[in-house]
Amino acid sequence: MGSPLLHPLALLVLAAAPACSFLGGGRIPEWIDNPPADQEYLYAIGSYVGSLYPEDNRRNATKEAIRNLSAQIRTRVKDRLEMTGAGNATMVRRRAEMVAENAVKNAQPMAFWVDREGRVKGGRPGTVYVLVRAPVAP
DSSP states (O other), X not given: OOXXXXXXXXXXXXXXXXXXXXXXXXSOOHHHXXXXXXXXXXXXXEXXXXXXSHHHHHHHHHHHHHHHHHHHHHHHHHHHHHHHTOSXXXXXXXXXHHHHHHHHHTXXXXXXXXXXXXXXXXXXXXXXXXXXXXXXOO
């Protein structure tokens, strides 16, 4: 009898495990309604349900969280540039896109949670929630 082989996705999940927590069921994590806030990172949440495969729900929730993070960063950069009067609208938009793209490359999943019973308001049973963060650009 040979040693069991691990599915490549299982290896990815195991590799990410030290960096984030994964919870299923239980009480609703605080970060779903109140994402962390600090001076070093921006945080965003994504959620997804719809696939029969949990790993697809998790991957899609992570993508949504990263899109939300990117939108948050673009808005923040645009606001800063417009407040200082730095450049025209096209330059502001390009700079915001560049900063968001770079920040998203450094995004880290911090926590995952499966709402098995659909207890989050507006959620459905089986929805996967993901918390990601990215360093704040100076």
